[in-house]
Amino acid sequence: MPLSEVKPGMVGIARTVFEGAELSEFKAHIIGVLRNAQGPKRDLILARLEGGPLAKTGVAAGMSGSPVYVDGRLIGAVAYSIGDFPTEAIAGITPIEEMKDATAVMTRRGAEAARIELPITPESLAAVMRQSYQRIAPFATRASDVRVLGLPASEGAQLATMLRPIATPLIMSGFEPEAVQLLSSIFSGAGFRPVAGGGMGGRATAAELAALNGPLREGDAIGVSLASGDVDMGATGTVTHIDGDKVYAFGHPFFNMGPAQLPMTRAYVYAMLPSLMSSFKISTMGDVIGTMRQDRATAIAGTLGTGPATIPMT
Incomplete structure (x- = not known):
């Protein structure tokens, strides 16, 4: 389903594995759409998740990628949550078309040489690895960068800056x-x-x-x-x-x-x-x-x- 067809109030069905290899379903209540939440022209669908163990666990590590369907049509993947100590299972859903578009690009970033001083110590090795493995932050840092559809602008923009992978x-x-x-x-x-x-x-x-x-x-x-x-x-x-x-x-x-x-x-x-x-x-x-x-x-x-x-x- 294209993002343009996703509207607040829709209820989606999501799937993931909570235990073993058995697929389980839970609900995704669509709250709104956050434009530019992952950067310019990178959007997120905001949803409240319900079902299974989510009332106790909230959005859990390992759920990244859980597909969400509305009327049997895939809208995207559960991928973002509201930091630590959340009180509700609020999630950001990455639209499926953005997942497909980004992974179709074959260009590679230029490699950067890691520099480490001798003698090598655990501390110096850790410092180099931390710098090398830092991910580019795929989220908005300023509320003014976010355009909100489906909920109050100030509230939605603030939520967008709290969402993290x-x-x-x-x-x-x-x-x-x-x-x-x-x-x-x-x-x-x-x-x-x-x-x-x-x-x-x-x-x-x-x-x-x-x-x-x-x-x-x-x-x-x-x-x-x-x-x-x-x-x-x-x-x-x-x-x-x-x-x-x-x-x-x-x-x-x-x-x-x-x-x-x-x-x-x-x-x-x-x-x-x-x-x-x-x-x-x-x-x-x-x-x-x-x-x-x-x-x-x-x-x-x-x-x-x-x-x-x-x-x-x-």
């Missing part, structure tokens, strides 16, 4: 505690929610893999792997749309790298962990099902099939 669960396993602490301090500032890996060494067990049999569906959990083997690291979110072998997810950036190649995996959700500060899905990654090829401000996108070539490290 839903934190992405970052699964880590096999690391020494000191390394976990260092990596957590780095990635927490880049929009991630570091969590301990489940399953066997951060990977799904045989029983969990069996639950993930069958074709990938809109609303299923999905992972992007950064490292696998003796140590595992990866992020999980939700599939928004499948078009042939193309997969769209998250509704916000991963690292905002542009064209990229990272393994795309199935994911298994153990449970939703409620938290007054920031609830999140406890999940683990499954088998590689394809390649993430685009990492843009409004979505990640990839293709189903074989994964990308990886670099062995010892």
